[in-house]
Amino acid sequence: MSTPLKVAVTGAAGQIGYSLLFRIASGALGGDREVELRLLEVTPALKALEGVVMELDDCAFPHLAGVEIGDDPKEVFDGVELALLVGARPRSAGMERKDLLEANGAIFTAQGRALNDAAADNVRIQVTGNPANTNALITAANAPDIPRDRFSALTRLDHNRAIAQLSRKTGVPAHDITRMTIWGNHSATQYPDLFHTLVDGRPATELVDREWIESDFIPTVAKRGTAIIEARGLSSAASAASATIDAARSWLFGTPADDWQSMAVVSDGSYGVPEGLVSSFPVTTGGGSWSIVQDLEIDDFSRSRIDASVAELQEEADAVRSLGLV
Numbered sequence: 001m002s003t004p005l006k007v008a009v010t011g012a013a014g015q016i017g018y019s020l021l022f023r024i025a026s027g028a029l030g031g032d033r034e035v036e037l038r039l040l041e042v043t044p045a046l047k048a049l050e051g052v053v054m055e056l057d058d059c060a061f062p063h064l065a066g067v068e069i070g071d072d073p074k075e076v077f078d079g080v081e082l083a084l085l086v087g088a089r090p091r092s093a094g095m096e097r098k099d100l101l102e103a104n105g106a107i108f109t110a111q112g113r114a115l116n117d118a119a120a121d122n123v124r125i126q127v128t129g130n131p132a133n134t135n136a137l138i139t140a141a142n143a144p145d146i147p148r149d150r151f152s153a154l155t156r157l158d159h160n161r162a163i164a165q166l167s168r169k170t171g172v173p174a175h176d177i178t179r180m181t182i183w184g185n186h187s188a189t190q191y192p193d194l195f196h197t198l199v200d201g202r203p204a205t206e207l208v209d210r211e212w213i214e215s216d217f218i219p220t221v222a223k224r225g226t227a228i229i230e231a232r233g234l235s236s237a238a239s240a241a242s243a244t245i246d247a248a249r250s251w252l253f254g255t256p257a258d259d260w261q262s263m264a265v266v267s268d269g270s271y272g273v274p275e276g277l278v279s280s281f282p283v284t285t286g287g288g289s290w291s292i293v294q295d296l297e298i299d300d301f302s303r304s305r306i307d308a309s310v311a312e313l314q315e316e317a318d319a320v321r322s323l324g325l326v
């Protein structure tokens, strides 16, 4: 019998954690292996986390081999094969995600170092905590022994939101929509691109007009996080947990043939995105690896949108460099 998959989740007592842990424990990541959860929190939140662990116990999940909790990243990350870095301060109304850079940057410096020292050789690291792309950049910079292709940031929530909007507009179920792409930063500058998307096998652009794409689709997807904060008074949590699982499952077990997912990865210079920035691309995945879908035609409209988001990523990278975080 195989050993359990050791999965670290940080910020485990937070809002996203409360949805995420139960989905992982019930087997939503996929694969045959049982799961061992390694949960990291700050010291004052450990008591609340103990309560969450009691609830996990009470579910009697057959797929859950064990749970360890702690406030020392090096101990919690010991031997982990998948690290879901969720723990970070969320933004509140009136803030942009990049306003969290300084507050959250320090968390990812320490966790990058701990992963470098303690994680399994095959570890995959997926950052959900905001600003996710630049936090992934900080984590990677502080974990020099881990290959660059093991770091990613979550843009799968934006990808799922884009599919949901297009599904509503066309009346076609979400599972018949493929090849959606989010480019750039998980921020208001992101570019949800449906120019390569298929709706039940037909180009999306045959079904929706330019006015809807520019005035409705793009802003709705890009500002969805803000709309949820305004409505709930708190940032999205269940949908963020669901996307965190979708992205990790795709990374570990692959995207379906003829489809791709959006994932922010360390750029190799593809599509003119400067090497080293953590930017969202269309990627295919399989067996724990990913590759950027190549040779998509990018028209002037798409080019300018991608460039604007990448410029913001460059500014964030410059800011964390001046803070000494990378």
Ligand SMILES: NC(=O)C1=CN([C@@H]2O[C@H](COP(=O)(O)OP(=O)(O)OC[C@H]3O[C@@H](n4cnc5c(N)ncnc54)[C@H](O)[C@@H]3O)[C@@H](O)[C@H]2O)C=CC1
Binding pocket: 010, 011, 012, 013, 014, 015, 016, 017, 040, 041, 042, 045, 086, 087, 088, 089, 090, 091, 107, 127, 128, 129, 130, 131, 132, 154, 155, 157, 158, 186, 235, 236, 237, 240
């Ligand atoms: N990439 C994405 O699509 C999304 C990202 N987010 C981001 O995810 C992050 C978490 O969101 P929520 O769960 O709603 O926030 P939350 O405030 O409910 O939970 C965050 C948890 O992280 C913990 N934490 C803080 N510092 C830590 C550290 N050094 N080590 C371990 N744990 C630590 C806190 O104690 C807290 O329990 C936020 O930054 C939020 O903006 C939220 C939604 C979508």
Ligand SMILES: O=C([O-])CC(=O)C(=O)O
Binding pocket: 090, 091, 097, 130, 157, 224, 225, 226, 228, 229, 235, 236, 240
């Ligand atoms: O908007 C936020 O701050 C939380 C988030 O990242 C999202 O919902 O996309």
